[in-house]
Amino acid sequence: MPVYEYHPDELARVSVVRRATGLTLSEVEEQRRAAQDREDRALAAPQEPRKPTELDIAVCQRVEWARIEQFMREQRMAVYSPSKDPRVARREERRAQRMATEAGCSEQADAGLPVEVLRYRVYRVTARQATAPAGEEALVRHIFAASAGAAVEHAQRLFDRHSSTCQDGEYCINFVEQVLPEPGEFF
Incomplete structure (x- = not known):
């Protein structure tokens, strides 16, 4: 069983967090509107039969931009900093736990062979x-x-x-x- 460093939904959220770092609230709002437009276009397009799809990616990114916008409003942040966002740290902890669990299952299934982490x-x-x-x-x-x-x-x-x-x-x-x-x- 392969162990993936990031799953597609995790990649989408991490990508947004990295792009949001150092942005002002108005810039984050602009990015959220752009993400909403992308989601609307993806929703109007023919749907793909497998995951991940353009719509899955667009929804995940729009939700993350909206979450960051809300967080900045609540915290009255002038500039977004992921180090001050507890959700980012919790997600990273969950991702590390997921990887450890998958690695343990992989070791058991593969009779102790070394685990390959795929990027x-x-x-x-x-x-x-x-x-x-x-x-x-x-x-x-x-x-x-x-x-x-x-x-x-x-x-x-x-x-x-x-x-x-x-x-x-x-x-x-x-x-x-x-x-x-x-x-x-x-x-």
């Missing part, structure tokens, strides 16, 4: 039908994977299930983008 990211993989006319809607999947290459391989297997691989002339992957954590963030 996965979330990638947005976009594919289009090879025969689709210009402007045709793309197929988007969000993949939790260790690298862009691994995300592409997983996406191709997903497309294979629908007999729609690039080799069959149906779908070709044309864009892969890391969305969580944001590129350049702590990975």
Whole structure:
């Protein structure tokens, strides 16, 4: 059983906390409004069949921006500082406990073999039908994977299930983008 350093929802929240660090209340409000717009767009778009999805990420981030905004109002903070936010510390404790529990289960299941802690990211993989006319809607999947290459391989297997691989002339992957954590963030 693999042990993940962060799950997708944890990555979304940590990403928001890191971006919020040093922002004023008005800047946090602006980010919350932008996150609400992203959630609205994701809600209006065709829904993806697997988790994590664009909607899952958008909801998680909007909720975290709203929580930070509320916290700053209650604490009358001029600038957000995660070190003063007890929820951030509690989440980190829960994440450490989750990892320890998963590591213990993994050791038992694998007869004492060393535990491998995986640092996965979330990638947005976009594919289009090879025969689709210009402007045709793309197929988007969000993949939790260790690298862009691994995300592409997983996406191709997903497309294979629908007999729609690039080799069959149906779908070709044309864009892969890391969305969580944001590129350049702590990975």
